[in-house]
Amino acid sequence: MTQPLLWPVTPLQAGLVALAQLREPGEVDPYVGQSLLRIDGPADPAALERAVETLTEAHPNLRAGFGMDLDVDPVQFVADDVPVDLRVHPLAPGEDPRALAAAELAEPFDLGDPPLVRWLLLHDERPDEPSWLVLTAHHAVLDGWSMPLLVAALAEHHRAVLAGAPAPAAAADYSRFLAWVGAQPAAAADAHWAGRFGGLELTGTAPWLGRDLADATGESAPRRTSLRVDGDTVARLREQAAAVGTTPAAVARAAWGLTLDHLAGIAPGRGAAVFATTVSGRPEEVPDADVMIGLFADAVLTEVPATPGAPLADVVRAHHDDWLASLPYQHTGLRGCYRALGREELATSLFSFEAPREDVAHPLGGSSTFTLAATVDRSHYPWPSPWSPVRRASRGSSTSSTTPRGSPPRPPTGPRACSPGCSARSPTTRTGHSPRSTRSTTPSGSGSARSPRRPPTSRAARRRPCSRTPTPRPSPPTRAASRSSSGPGA
Known part of the structure; x- marks a missing residue:
């Protein structure tokens, strides 16, 4: 062996x-x-x-x-x-x-x-x-x-x-x-995420998170809800996104962020709900990353702040620009975001846009x-859940929201209090x-x-015995070529 x-x-x-x-x-x-x-x-x-x-x-x-x-x-x-x-x-x-x-x-x-x-x-x-x-x-x-x-x-x-x-x-x-991930400097990514999401505050529990989702055993029961959008609506969405210089993915992220703001009672200009968004994690700098088999995906923190009275197209474009600025640092994932902020568990919903x-x-x-x-x-994301949404403090003022009567308490620590972006051994895991x-x-x-x-x-x-023993294959050299492959769009 x-x-x-x-x-x-x-x-x-x-x-x-x-x-x-x-x-x-x-x-x-x-x-x-x-x-x-x-x-x-x-x-x-x-x-x-x-x-x-x-x-x-x-x-x-x-x-x-x-x-x-x-x-x-x-x-x-x-x-x-x-x-x-x-x-x-x-x-x-x-x-x-x-x-x-x-x-x-x-x-x-x-x-x-x-x-x-x-x-x-x-x-x-x-x-x-x-x-x-x-x-x-x-x-x-x-x-x-x-x-x-x-x-x-x-x-x-x-x-x-x-x-x-x-x-x-x-x-x-x-x-x-x-090799590429290990070679990326952490300082630049930390500076980006700290600058983008510094000053976050937990709000009180929003009314829409107060529902009891526990099943008969007391455990949180996953639910799946599907909504099919007709082809004409999808085509119009693509046309409108292109017309304002953005993408359907950016429109969908913005819609989710604004929906969270509304449900959490966060008024425009007073901050924004923070959520996690799945990223492909396949950098253009790694040759052939788009055809590799393995785990590349991760998630990063996202928010969609809105200015009072601003047209929706301007909100989506601003979010799209923020997203493009984060692309060089998305390889750090939620762990990198939380490390830069010195906090964990800031996202309670996960948004994913897939082709x-x-x-x-x-x-x-x-x-x-x-x-x-x-x-x-x-x-494992507990949306909806008893967790409070997160928004960014505006102009240094304290933000809060009213906790409805009968709202469940904050969940205890345990498996559901840790996301893939956090560590069970925070002091020693690097x-x-x-x-x-x-x-x-x-x-x-x-x-x-x-x-x-x-x-x-x-x-x-x-295990059923295998009739053939795999032939050991040496790992190929790891120095990447200078050629670059096309990566996923934003």
Whole structure:
């Protein structure tokens, strides 16, 4: 057995490790996501297993686990001997694939026991019925942007297996991104976030946060509400956004921020509610970041201040300009924002704007295809919740709002009082530290190697033995080329 490769963690990964430490046994992990892939045509379980193996070999970060080093800093370790976690379930007539997928989603991960990706093939041998591949993964190793990339890569590996061809190499090296994050100076980002959000104050509990959302067990029950907007409205929104020199994403963020202001009773000119906004985290400075598979996403603090009497278009444009100014510093995530402000837990809602997913049928070889049919993505953000909204003090005056009668008290500290942007070990957990490595091909930096503290194995008993041992692949050199790739728009 070779020594695991030690990599640094991204700010969000550090927060997810902290949340995992706070989670009580049996508590649902909101950062376990799932994708449901439809297989049209015959499914070949043996070929699929081999394709998953070669895919995992090509992307070392899919073999990553997480723990603490001797300095009690979060670290990820990548081992060569991580078995593929793929199981086959013969799908009987009348069985609901989505119900089986939901049961799989409820199974937690142990971050110290990789792989943090599970595959379940729901195999339907009837010729006119599709089979289903359920991909369940922890957010610490995969983000939403990566899912279509992973599906396309798996289909490519599957075709290579059937053709007896060499396994495709990864399109890009994830360690380049980790090296880039570790090389960014913290001072400039701290100055930006402190200047942008300095002087924040907690208001009293707003009336709209006073509702009782507890279920029969007393726990906060996640609710999902959907609203479909017709195509004509979307087209007009795009036209109007372009006409005022902004984007639909900026319009949507502004709408959310102004809605929070209104519901929290914050008048224009008296501050703004602060919320978290998801960012892709794929910098243009890292070559091929847009085609890398892994966790890049994070979230940053956002607000939409409005001047009394200002036209809505001016408010949106001002917010768009503020957003563009924050782009060079968004890699710090919420941890960076909170570090700069010396405070934590300032956001109680999370806003995410995503491009629509295209249903692409990826050929697997022969007559079979993969199609990404559905995804499940969750978070722990307690909106609405008993937490007070946050706004910025205006002209140095104290801000407050009336707490309605019967409002619930502030929640106790615990798993729901910590976001991925905070740390369970704030005094000793650092970001931006030099990565420690056991090999010269680690993302960046050098230093003595420290073995991570790994929790006891929790899933070994239920793993199905892997018929093939993955071939160890050395990590590629990490010096990035000078070429720049296109990144996501604002």
